[in-house]
Amino acid sequence: MTPFGQKLRELRGARGIALKDMAAALRVTPAYLSALEHGRRGRPSWRLVQAIIGYFNVIWDEAEEIERLARLSHPRIVIDTAGLTPKATEFANLLSERIAFLSASEIDRLIEAIPPNPRRAPPKAN
Known part of the structure; x- marks a missing residue:
């Protein structure tokens, strides 16, 4: 799991959001979102990170932390x-x-x- 994947999973869990529901809202497949969470895919694109920040409606420090974790989450x-x-x-x-x-x-x-x-x-x- 990557730092970004761990944060994503924590945010989903805290809000009780199913992986498939979040994937549909972000227009990605559940398999891709699961692979991001588990560190089986490279770091997400800037656009996807911004979509995730918007999806969770986070601002300022938390949004910057999500961006930072995404930058540091390439598994290879x-x-x-x-x-x-x-x-x-x-x-x-x-x-x-x-x-x-x-x-x-x-x-x-x-x-x-x-x-x-x-x-x-x-x-x-x-």
Whole structure:
């Protein structure tokens, strides 16, 4: 499940909305909506995210949170380390090999270690 899929499922559950009813209102198939919730589809389009925000009639912070979660919810990530340091490439590879074995607390610690929204260019490889 992706962060976006989890949020979508929570919103539906809190409002008692059936998957098929929401899918019909959004003009998508129930299978597609289910796949989004379970992380079997890539991140949703901007238009679909906006339709979901409108469907649940959420505003401001909650709408921004849904948009943020959608951006962070691609279940198959490709990390391009070309031009970065050898350590960056090593880290990306180790993470891809071992992420399934990390505990929730270990993942939380790694997330905390990553600075928010870096605005500077990444360091170049030597």
